[in-house]
Amino acid sequence: MKRKIGLAGLMCCLVLMGFAQKKNFTYKFYGQVRGELFYNTRANGEIADGLFHIYPLDHAYDTDGNDLNAQTNSSFYMLYTRLGLDLTGPNIGKAETSAKLEADFRGTGSSFAVPRIRHAYFNLAWDGRQSFLVGQTWHPFFGDVHPEMLNLSTGAPFNAFSRAPQIRYRYTGKHWQFTGTALWQLQYLAEGPIGKSESYQKNSGIPEFHAGVDYLNGTFIAGVGADVLSLKPRTQNTVGDKTYKLDERITSVSFEAHARYKMPDWTFAAKSTLASNMTHTCMLGGYGVTSIDPRTGEQEYTPFRHSATWLNIVHGSKWKQDLYIGYVKNLGTSEDILAKYGTALDIDQMVTVNAQISYNLPHWKVGIEYTPATAWYGTADERGRIHDTHTVTNHRILWVMMYVF
Structure with missing residues (x-):
C-alpha cells in the first residue's frame, strides 16, 4: 500500500541519514510556529486566502449601486508555520558543501494545509569567495535587501517576491560581490492567455537570466541588478476549423537598484525597480498584444x-518599530496595444504604508501592523496608461504571534 510521507516523516528520514554519516557532517533544525489574524475593510487582490495582501480591488457595483467589493473580511491561520534543516559537509575536494531544506503548510491538495517546499538547494563554496548554488531559493530581485515587516507579502507588489528553481554563481571580493543566475518558474508563475501557468517559460526553452553587482562595506550594502525574461504565450491557435502552429515570444528586461545601512538600533533600506512583465514575482504588470495575423x-x-x-525604516530590538512606504506607477507600453494580459493593469498608481510595532524575546515575537493601501483606478488609453482616475483604499490590521526555534 502506498503511503504519503509528510513533512515530519521527511525530516525524520533526514535525521537518520545524518546519524549514518556523522563524520564531517552536521545538521541543524530550525523553524517557527506562526499564527496570524487579519482584518480588511474591503476585498483585495491577494494570495493564500488573504494572508498575502497585494492591492485593493476596484469598485464593482450591483444593480442597486452597491459596491460588491466594499466588504470586510477577516480570518486566522497557522499555515505559515514552517520547519527547516541546514546541513553542512562533507567537503568535496577544496569545496565546502552545504544544503538547505525548508517547508511550510501552504501547499495545495485535497487538504488546504499540506507541506510545501520553500527552499531546497545545495551550495558549494571555495576560499570564502566563490559559490555555486543549485536548487530553489529567493529570486535575485527579492535579494539580500528586502523590507522587514510582519505581513507575509514582504513588500510586494513594490518589492519582488518569489522563490524559484535556479542555478547561481557568486563571487565575493573584499568589497564587491558579483552574481549571475539562471532561473525557472514553478510555484510563482507568469500571467498570460490562460492565466498563471508554467507553460509560458517551459515552452520558451530559455531560462530567466539575472546579473547583479553589490558593494559591501561592513553593515552597508548597495547594488544593482538586471533581469531578462523570455516567454512563449501560445504555441498553437485554432481559427474556425483550422489549427496553426505559432511562434510567439515576449521578451522583457527589468532593472533594480537597492541599498541598506544597519546600525545597532536602526536599519535603513530602499529599493527601486523598473519592472517589465514581472508578474511571476507578485508585482503588477504584464504585456499587451500589438498585432494579430488575420489568417x-x-x-x-x-x-x-x-x-x-x-x-523601510526599522528602530529598536526588544521593542521594534517599523515604517514601510511603497509606491508603484504604471508607465504603460511603448506601442499601441489591442489586448492585454497581466495583473492589475487598470491601476495607474498605488501607495501603501505599513506601520508596525512588535515585542521580541528569545524565541518569541508578538506584533501588530496597520496597512492603509490606496490604488488609483481609471480608463486605459491605447498604450495602457491610465487616465480619469478615482481612488480605492483598503485598511488592513494584522496581528502576529510566533514561537521561533
Whole structure:
C-alpha cells in the first residue's frame, strides 16, 4: 500500500541519514510556529486566502449601486508555520558543501494545509569567495535587501517576491560581490492567455537570466541588478476549423537598484525597480498584444513597464518599530496595444504604508501592523496608461504571534 510521507516523516528520514554519516557532517533544525489574524475593510487582490495582501480591488457595483467589493473580511491561520534543516559537509575536494531544506503548510491538495517546499538547494563554496548554488531559493530581485515587516507579502507588489528553481554563481571580493543566475518558474508563475501557468517559460526553452553587482562595506550594502525574461504565450491557435502552429515570444528586461545601512538600533533600506512583465514575482504588470495575423491568429507583444520604489525604516530590538512606504506607477507600453494580459493593469498608481510595532524575546515575537493601501483606478488609453482616475483604499490590521526555534 502506498503511503504519503509528510513533512515530519521527511525530516525524520533526514535525521537518520545524518546519524549514518556523522563524520564531517552536521545538521541543524530550525523553524517557527506562526499564527496570524487579519482584518480588511474591503476585498483585495491577494494570495493564500488573504494572508498575502497585494492591492485593493476596484469598485464593482450591483444593480442597486452597491459596491460588491466594499466588504470586510477577516480570518486566522497557522499555515505559515514552517520547519527547516541546514546541513553542512562533507567537503568535496577544496569545496565546502552545504544544503538547505525548508517547508511550510501552504501547499495545495485535497487538504488546504499540506507541506510545501520553500527552499531546497545545495551550495558549494571555495576560499570564502566563490559559490555555486543549485536548487530553489529567493529570486535575485527579492535579494539580500528586502523590507522587514510582519505581513507575509514582504513588500510586494513594490518589492519582488518569489522563490524559484535556479542555478547561481557568486563571487565575493573584499568589497564587491558579483552574481549571475539562471532561473525557472514553478510555484510563482507568469500571467498570460490562460492565466498563471508554467507553460509560458517551459515552452520558451530559455531560462530567466539575472546579473547583479553589490558593494559591501561592513553593515552597508548597495547594488544593482538586471533581469531578462523570455516567454512563449501560445504555441498553437485554432481559427474556425483550422489549427496553426505559432511562434510567439515576449521578451522583457527589468532593472533594480537597492541599498541598506544597519546600525545597532536602526536599519535603513530602499529599493527601486523598473519592472517589465514581472508578474511571476507578485508585482503588477504584464504585456499587451500589438498585432494579430488575420489568417493564423499569431500575435506580437510588448511588455508593460512599472516603476516601483519602497523605503523601510526599522528602530529598536526588544521593542521594534517599523515604517514601510511603497509606491508603484504604471508607465504603460511603448506601442499601441489591442489586448492585454497581466495583473492589475487598470491601476495607474498605488501607495501603501505599513506601520508596525512588535515585542521580541528569545524565541518569541508578538506584533501588530496597520496597512492603509490606496490604488488609483481609471480608463486605459491605447498604450495602457491610465487616465480619469478615482481612488480605492483598503485598511488592513494584522496581528502576529510566533514561537521561533
